[in-house]
Amino acid sequence: MLRIIGGTVYDPANGINGQVKDLFIDGGKLVASAAEGRTIDATGMVIFPGGVDVHTHVAGGSINFARAMTPEDHRRTQAFIRSQTRRSGIGGMAPTTFATGYLYAGMGWTTVNEAAVPVLSARHTHEELADIPIVDKSCLVLMANNEIMLDLLEEGEYERAKQIVAWHIWAAKAYGVKAVNPGGVAAWKWGKNASQLTDPIEGYATLTPGSIVTHLARIVAELGIPHPLHLHCNNLGVPGNISTTLETVKHLDGARAHLAHLQYHAYGGDDWDTMKSEAAQLADYFNSHPNLTTDAGAVLFGDTVTISADGPWQHLLYKLTGRKWGNLDVENETGCGIVPYTYRPSNLVNAVQWATGLELLLLIDDPWRVFLSTDHPNGACFWRYPEIIQLLMSADFRKECMAPLPTAIKNRITLPEIDREYTLYEIATIISAGPARALGLHHKGNLGEGMDADIVIYNREDDIARMFGHPRYVIKGGEIVIEEGDIRETPDGREYLVKPFYEPDTEEFLRPRFEDRYCMSFENYPVEMERIERSQIQACASPDSSDSPQ
């Protein structure tokens, strides 16, 4: 049992905005009262629910590829030293698994969602997730370029496609569905891309990226998956892609969707020389469409490594930078590309990207629908989130950071005209309560009775980045894991899954199609349930989900 008394609580899920309130914890949950146990005197301190990252890349084949490609960064960066209870590791651009858990918990984040998992290597992803301590985890399976599903959509077999999606979610032991560059990654298998939403995809007669978006969003809704379709639009990073993004959301036909890393999809202009931010236009559209949530995918200046299932984009980035290029195409399902990258304030394109991410966060007016992310490690590493919080809370600090940008940036961004400053309540919404709700994890990001006792306690400081980078206490599942800047306990986190309903004959239908395309036994393909450590199955909204097979 644990009591936290006298703290100033920000709990947007319950409308609590800076009230002094005592919190009591028993059995890993928040409770109405606790008679005994340790008492933390939080007088004068700020209390948030634990952070929730809706979109990050921390485990699996692609981030592990990035680790292999960046030994020069590991050698210069932060190192974690082993102890009797802690494992050693490396921080930096692509942190190792143990370090990932320590770094997230160290700044008060207690739940993370790995955003891109192929079924074929999902076994690997789950092994890595099991090695990320402290935080709770979930992951999304990549579907929008799965050729078995694309073939069915082309044939007009919508119902079958839906069964296949449900089967794949459970085969990957995933929590939801991610769409990356619908059709474009499949085309990349022939070195092509899909840049027009209404043009047929390479290798298909009629199927278009737009129809994949329409169908997948509907499938995810009909299956009752708690998190809506997690959508990485076509033409990521390309000047003028605002038109693609707006066209994509129209293809949703009003269905719910979460737009991933929106910053990379909010550009105007015709080429790299004329590229500008269209965040204002996109935010306008977004504000009037409540079916959408998004994460910023904000960029910070500095070194990082870009990782994406968007193979064609990564090839373009390699050609632009001449730096290392990793590419891994996954049979039938998806691809992935990796290119180390340095965002420079002196580079006009990078400066526009930096401003665009912040503009979206500041111009989308409902903090329940826009969340803090950097698309780790693409825009910046997750452990730099406190710097973004500072940028959001201080217009003066933003002005300071804008001073060194190239003069040509004028008329390309609207950031200088934005005065909005986030309040603590709004910050608590975009880093915790909002993403938890979008993920459908209602026991997270919420300090109400009966909810998970994931709590962050900050010293109130003028230096905002410091305050959010170094919480005084972090409590995960009722255990104090960080105290006075030290890691005290490293409990293992849970993994959230869903088990959507699919017709019992789905496997027999799938087997011959699988055997045509893959080079392993069908039986070896799905991840076995016993391989998921501390799994917790979340309910789907569908009334049929209770009598799912297996």
Add this chain to the structure above:
Amino acid sequence: MGGKVTCTLGEVKNRADFIVYWGGNPAECHPRHFTKYTLMQKSKFLPRGRKDRTVVMVDIRETKSVKAADIFLQVRPGKDFELMTILRAMVKDQEVSDEQIAETGLTREQLTDLIARMKGARFGVMFFGMGLSMTRGKHMNSAALLTLAAEMNAFTKFVAMPMRGHGNVTGADVIMRWQTGYPFGISFNRGYPRYNPGEFSTVDVLVRGDTDCAFIIGADPGATMPQPAIDHLAKIPTIVLDPHVTHTSRLARVHITTAPAGIAAPGTGYRMDEIPMPLRPALESPYPSDEEVVRRIKEAIAAKPDWMGQQPQMLLSQI
């Protein structure tokens, strides 16, 4: 240079109409490779299977695999790097002299024909073996080939993949990367992982006599390493976990017999394209698995009193 442009083996099965093997002999070293993944498979995109694929073998000698190829290019020993560099130039229409080409043991016609076929392919793949990665030039050879494959993407789809073997070496590599950031050649002697092949690789540590104990799982260095390394293993307490009696187990102080993985012990094996495969035991073994032995040793060590003392939790930056 740097990076790797690759794919899973099913992509080769489904799409590769142009396949190069360089310094590898799969017919003898990966006997199921041709039939399961590459040459013999038919697919939606290559309905006639072998007839729809062109196979090129680059090697210093005519191995058994050459019989399976359409084109054999016999490169002069030690000239692989030169040949790949010439190809990289010719692909980009840069000038290369006849003397430079003659040095590789091949003719301009052969190379021009090869490049035309590479550019004309819809999906090209280059597999490379130890004949490339472990001969003169070593990692520079691998880098040159990976770069050639990356640069070919300016013309058509191209990927490259090493022909890895030796049991689950890929699995060890994958796990070391997620736990430490590095694939092999890692030192933990400062309490955090550091990487320097040539300094911290097993053979170097042993030859220098830098280790006073050795713990060996799933490998038989006593059969393959240089004599000074083997001599050092014999001198220090060496502990071997292995289902079999091996050269290493014979010189070890302790040999714990374990159940063979994949036959009598479950687990995960990573294929050479880094796809994890579940291992399901077909037989029962009276012996414990490697995993169980290591876990019990770890528990016994954890039960001992703290021997590490106070250390900082982290270094903000390494020197």
